[in-house]
Ligand code: HEM
């Protein structure tokens with residue numbers, strides 16, 4: 001493949017605005033080749049799905065009209081009247097869910113390969129913030145079609161937020177734009193979904209990617225231990241990037257297949273005077289927390305079970321975020337023998353609780 | 361002396377900076393909290409004629425901003441409760457087969473006195489007063 005730097009356009013630009021920092025960022029990185037190399041692709045897939053979200057989201061914006069009397073109707077219009085409307089909307093929904101799934105996979109692969117060790121602490125922190133923002137993306141987007149399931153799931157979700165000690169009531173009103181889930185909530189969620197979250201996400205994503213490019217890929221212990229002549233690398237650009245693109249194409253095909261064979265239902269329109277239907281569930285990535293809250297007794301010590309659960313999840317989230325900094329008896333937690341079991345416990349907990357949530 | 365002056369200016373700048381940030385954040389947060397709704401608080405609503413309602417059935421009505429469930433029992437009598445589940449805010453329904461109030465969100469049950477009998481709801485539903493005058497139904501808050 002001809003080198004990018006040999007092209008005339010590149011030379012023209014380079015003479016005027018020194019491009020060497022950019023080429024350095026692109027070319028200096030090497031990707032180690034070993035039995036865990038596959039995990040290096042997970043972040044890239046997540047990135048691709050985010051790009052798909054931005055692209056399809058902007059297209060949906062051309063027809064979507066927020067508002068109690070127009071949101072549902074406009075999504076219906078997109079689905080039934082707009083050419084390829086069903087395709088764009090379904091890709092947006094599927095890609096949203098896969099993006100969160102891959103963000104989880106990416107996070108746990110970073111955990112188990114211990115990629116979060118010095119000097120990559122901030123990459124971990126920024127990545128975790130991206131996951132939280134992604135979940136909030138999903139939560140806010142879910143309400144936008146203003147259908148019955150989403151309406152009640154949002155009522156329940158924001159009501160749970162209201163149980164947070166001290167700031168709960170305030171948080172609930174802030175999220176709902178009033179005491180109840182109404183058109184005001186829809187306007188707000190729309191604002192979160194298409195303005196605040198994309199901006200915040202882009203900032204943290206840029207930081208995350210810059211850190212990754214500057215620091216290069218982490219090497220697992222099994223690889224570092226090898227004698228130098230046994231260590232194999234490929235260049236990030238173009239060798240690894242081309243493999244990335246190939247995988248993105250495969251993911252795109254998978255997205256199309258999911259869209260065609262398993263489209264998302266729009267359901268029936270939300271009605272604030274209708275009884276809740278059966279089967280109100282949070283989105284799958286909130287299920288493990290929701291299910292855990294259900295199992296807590298009404299009172300634990302002197303506080304309500306639900307409040308206790310929220311505090312516990314909050315604390316667990318904070319600990320998870322600062323994991324690379326935690327020391328126990330002057331030794332980093334990452335280097336201790338418990339580390340591996342913490343990860344296994346976290347995954348098992350999430351999977352088991354999610355399954356119970358769906359099966360019960 | 362020189363150091364003092366620098367320190368003094370730095371402090372001044374710090375205070376000014378914090379003040380500037382606070383004077384931006386405060387209005388933004390206040391802006392995000394919606395103004396109190398100006399809708400008058402309702403103390404009673406008319407629910408129409410009794411023959412509109414079959415026995416063993418129920419209807420959800422708007423009481424101000426709040427949904428209320430009006431139930432006509434087998435005996436022909438009426439009762440009304442807040443339709444908002446005390447668990448997590450879903451809207452309840454009347455079950456004709458079990459003659460109970462059900463919240464389908466997490467399978468919470470209330471009896472026809474509004475008492476939480478099973479499932480997650482922690483409290484009974486608030487009851488409303490139903491009065492029938494000349495066949496016309498009026499629902500009002502218990503306080504009147
Ligand atoms: C960044 C730019 C984005 C824009 C402009 C955008 C825009 C929109 C719009 C207009 C809708 C309503 C139409 C519909 O419901 O199909 C929507 C729905 C939705 N969005 Fe996004 N979105 C963006 C990113 C994301 C991301 C990153 C996620 C990932 C978690 C996401 C998750 C969702 C979900 C779950 C729905 C509901 C889909 C449904 O069931 O209809 N969006 N989005």
Ligand code: FES
Nearest residue numbers: 445447448463468
């Ligand atoms: S909201 Fe009614 S049982 Fe949970």
